[in-house]
Amino acid sequence: MRPPSFFGTLVLCGRVVATTSNPSVVDTKNNVTYKGLNRNGVEAFLNVPYGQDTSGANRFKPPRAFVPKSGSTINAQTYGPACPQPLGEGLPPLTLSNVTEISEDCLNLNIIRPTNVTTEDRLPVLVYIYGGGFWTGQNSELVTQPDGMILESVENGLPIIHVAMNYRLGVWGFAKSDALNSEGSENAALRDQRLAIEWVRDNIQNFGGDPSKITISGQSSGGLAVGMQIMAFGGSKPAPFQRGICESQALEPGITGNFTINAMQAVVDYVGCNTTALHSPETVECLRGLSMETLEAAEEATHGDDIAHNIGDIWLPTVDGDFLPLAPSQLIAEHKFANVDVMMGWCQDDVALFTDTSITTPAETQSFLSSYLPSLSTSNLNALLSLYPSTSFTATPSLSAEFHRTARIFRDILMVCEPVYYGAALAAAGNSVYLYEWNQTILDPILAYLNEAPADLGVIHTSEFAYVFGNISHWDTAGYPFAPTPADYALVSRGSRSWSTFASLGVPGTEDTDTFQGFGTSFRKGGDGGKNASFSVFVAGGPEEGFSPVDGDGARKVVREQLLRERCGVINSEGFVRELGF
Ligand SMILES: *[C@@H]1O[C@H](CO)[C@@H](O)[C@H](O)[C@H]1NC(C)=O
Ligand SMILES: *[C@@H]1O[C@H](CO)[C@@H](O)[C@H](O)[C@H]1NC(C)=O
Ligand SMILES: *[C@@H]1O[C@H](CO)[C@@H](O)[C@H](O)[C@H]1NC(C)=O
Ligand SMILES: *[C@@H]1O[C@H](CO)[C@@H](O)[C@H](O)[C@H]1NC(C)=O
Ligand SMILES: *[C@@H]1O[C@H](CO)[C@@H](O)[C@H](O)[C@H]1NC(C)=O
Ligand SMILES: *[C@@H]1O[C@H](CO)[C@@H](O)[C@H](O)[C@H]1NC(C)=O
Numbered sequence: 070m071r072p073p074s075f076f077g078t079l080v081l082c083g084r085v086v087a088t089t090s091n092p093s094v095v096d097t098k099n100n101v102t103y104k105g106l107n108r109n110g111v112e113a114f115l116n117v118p119y120g121q122d123t124s125g126a127n128r129f130k131p132p133r134a135f136v137p138k139s140g141s142t143i144n145a146q147t148y149g150p151a152c153p154q155p156l157g158e159g160l161p162p163l164t165l166s167n168v169t170e171i172s173e174d175c176l177n178l179n180i181i182r183p184t185n186v187t188t189e190d191r192l193p194v195l196v197y198i199y200g201g202g203f204w205t206g207q208n209s210e211l212v213t214q215p216d217g218m219i220l221e222s223v224e225n226g227l228p229i230i231h232v233a234m235n236y237r238l239g240v241w242g243f244a245k246s247d248a249l250n251s252e253g254s255e256n257a258a259l260r261d262q263r264l265a266i267e268w269v270r271d272n273i274q275n276f277g278g279d280p281s282k283i284t285i286s287g288q289s290s291g292g293l294a295v296g297m298q299i300m301a302f303g304g305s306k307p308a309p310f311q312r313g314i315c316e317s318q319a320l321e322p323g324i325t326g327n328f329t330i331n332a333m334q335a336v337v338d339y340v341g342c343n344t345t346a347l348h349s350p351e352t353v354e355c356l357r358g359l360s361m362e363t364l365e366a367a368e369e370a371t372h373g374d375d376i377a378h379n380i381g382d383i384w385l386p387t388v389d390g391d392f393l394p395l396a397p398s399q400l401i402a403e404h405k406f407a408n409v410d411v412m413m414g415w416c417q418d419d420v421a422l423f424t425d426t427s428i429t430t431p432a433e434t435q436s437f438l439s440s441y442l443p444s445l446s447t448s449n450l451n452a453l454l455s456l457y458p459s460t461s462f463t464a465t466p467s468l469s470a471e472f473h474r475t476a477r478i479f480r481d482i483l484m485v486c487e488p489v490y491y492g493a494a495l496a497a498a499g500n501s502v503y504l505y506e507w508n509q510t511i512l513d514p515i516l517a518y519l520n521e522a523p524a525d526l527g528v529i530h531t532s533e534f535a536y537v538f539g540n541i542s543h544w545d546t547a548g549y550p551f552a553p554t555p556a557d558y559a560l561v562s563r564g565s566r567s568w569s570t571f572a573s574l575g576v577p578g579t580e581d582t583d584t585f586q587g588f589g590t591s592f593r594k595g596g597d598g599g600k601n602a603s604f605s606v607f608v609a610g611g612p613e614e615g616f617s618p619v620d621g622d623g624a625r626k627v628v629r630e631q632l633l634r635e636r637c638g639v640i641n642s643e644g645f646v647r648e649l650g651f
């Protein structure tokens with residue numbers, strides 16, 4: 070941060086700009102002016118194009134960089150359109166905004182920065198990749214706006230800049246066939262994200278950012294995306310970022326399975342593009358000839374029942390021999406990834422939100438899990454169930470003990486053991502890995518009010534948003550019950566500052582600031598890759614915040630009781646990983 074050059078104005082890229090008017094940034098190299106706006110005490114540049122229109126012949130293709138015309142001015146004062154996805158209501162409050170405008174010309178990003186930044190400030194940059202099951206998501210989502218986090222980062226003395234990109238979803242971003250593979254078009258969504266990160270690397274200096282201090286972050290499928298960006302090209306190309314944060318996902322079962330190709334077949338059949346064969350160039354041609362509305366309607370009509378199909382995550386990254394050269398588990402085992410420091414974590418009761426609340430018997434647990442994991446053999450399913458005895462779970466007012474058992478197994482498979490698997494390998498390769506378990510929420514009463522779920526689901530998926538984005542008031546809306554405690558407000562400050570501190574310094578806290586205290590690295594660096602090695606977890610929020618080994622000396626009871634070392638040891642064993650399919 071620089072003080073203003075003289076009273077009332079500041080010098081920005083060599084031009085004098087009055088601070089009271091809306092901010093603008095000049096890219097002198099390309100002779101382009103970006104006109105942003107002031108809001109909430111920060112500066113926002115919205116709908117900044119990074120990729121060209123993806124419609125017509127560009128549909129499914131790798132994105133092409135947007136090159137602004139020399140001498141042009143880009144109006145960056147209103148959000149751009151979302152990428153094609155279902156219009157209308159999301160699942161409030163998990164997605165508060167209605168998706169009202171979609172377009173294939175959607176490759177834009179938003180930049181939020183403190184006021185009074187100059188190009189010499191070279192602030193660290195946090196890039197956000199939204200979640201939504203690679204099915205929905207937009208960078209204009211209210212609850213993920215980082216204005217509060219930016220203000221907290223300034224208060225903390227370590228200011229950062231935040232960038233959030235749109236990227237293609239569903240069939241638009243994950244279309245798959247041999248013909249698409251031959252033209253290098255698979256995993257287009259991951260390539261969009263990559264192009265956006267490269268845009269940040271190449272352009273953020275104009276906005277006062279440091280291209281050598283980029284942290285990519287994401288939640289849910291956005292966390293999976295961060296995991297994919299870290300292993301992109303098997304680590305054979307330099308990564309355009311230095312650190313990563315994976316919230317509630319870093320990998321996903323089913324990536325090496327058939328969900329995506331089956332979803333592709335269903336879309337192709339639905340629109341009648343299977344005149345020759347699924348994998349033919351004619352089929353791609355036919356799909357490119359459809360209107361956006363027709364193709365979107367087809368992906369929605371064929372999306373199917375959520376739980377029957379991998380909780381709706383049917384459009385997944387797939388092994389394409391290029392962006393993802395091998396199965397993720399193999400890339401991890403062979404240390405074919407970018408060497409970056411990471412923070413990865415989950416919410417205490419993460420996927421309870423996606424677990425069938427009517428479960429009351431062990432037979433129902435088994436049936437839920439076998440439907441979620443169709444490739445898991447009976448013997449491994451039984452081995453899994455025996456690691457979680459029904460008797461070690463207790464009922465809560467509206468949910469059975471068996472429900473909590475199912476939710477915990479589901480959590481460990483999707484949200485806990487995969488980050489442990491990935492994190493252990495990153496640490497073995499010499500990187501710092503920080504694992505957290507988020508244990509505080511304001512969502513339960515809201516879900517109960519909306520009758521979306523009972524009030525005792527616990528600390529569900531997305532619970533950290535209200536804190537880490539630095540504005541708990543996003544949830545004070547639509548008459549929802551809203552009564553944060555002083556502990557909630559304290560966690561807004563501590564949580565968001567820990568996130569921005571990680572972006573600044575690569576550690577989630579420092580002793581002399583209001584950040585997570587005692588949050589050390591979770592694995593021994595250069596260890597054996599975590600083959601059943603012990604590790605530690607930082608419990609963030611809740612009545613017992615702090616760092617603890619998962620077992621052994623000094624393990625806190627509430628952490629030890631989760632048996633993470635033993636359970637992840639089995640879930641991460643070779644036979645399991647093969648059957649889980651990643
Ligand atoms: C930015 O600079 C202006 C002009 O000097 C000043 O009034 C304002 O307080 C500064 N804002 C911050 C956040 O430092
Ligand atoms: C930049 O664009 C402006 C507006 O079109 C033009 O007047 C100016 O000559 C251009 N400068 C350079 C260096 O190209
Ligand atoms: C979304 O928009 C529709 C139509 O305008 C409206 O009925 C609905 O209440 C909105 N939902 C939310 C969560 O804002
Ligand atoms: C995927 O489909 C192929 C071809 O139909 C089949 O051989 C394979 O067993 C399927 N894999 C899974 C995990 O279902
Ligand atoms: C296309 O799909 C439809 C519906 O699944 C099927 O009836 C038809 O035989 C398919 N045509 C070809 C050429 O594969
Ligand atoms: C926080 O959110 C509330 C409600 O959406 C909004 O009115 C306020 O301007 C926001 N403040 C910041 C700093 O983002």
Ligand SMILES: *[C@@H]1O[C@H](CO)[C@@H](O)[C@H](O)[C@H]1NC(C)=O
Pocket residue numbers: 417506508608611612613614627628
């Ligand atoms: C999480 O918080 C609950 C109370 O909200 C507490 O009972 C539990 O022990 C905490 N778990 C951990 C791991 O700290």
Ligand SMILES: *[C@@H]1O[C@H](CO)[C@@H](O)[C@H](O)[C@H]1NC(C)=O
Pocket residue numbers: 600601635638639641642643
């Ligand atoms: C870890 O331990 C479990 C249970 O003892 C065992 O089944 C598994 O194979 C071990 N995993 C590895 C990777 O050694």
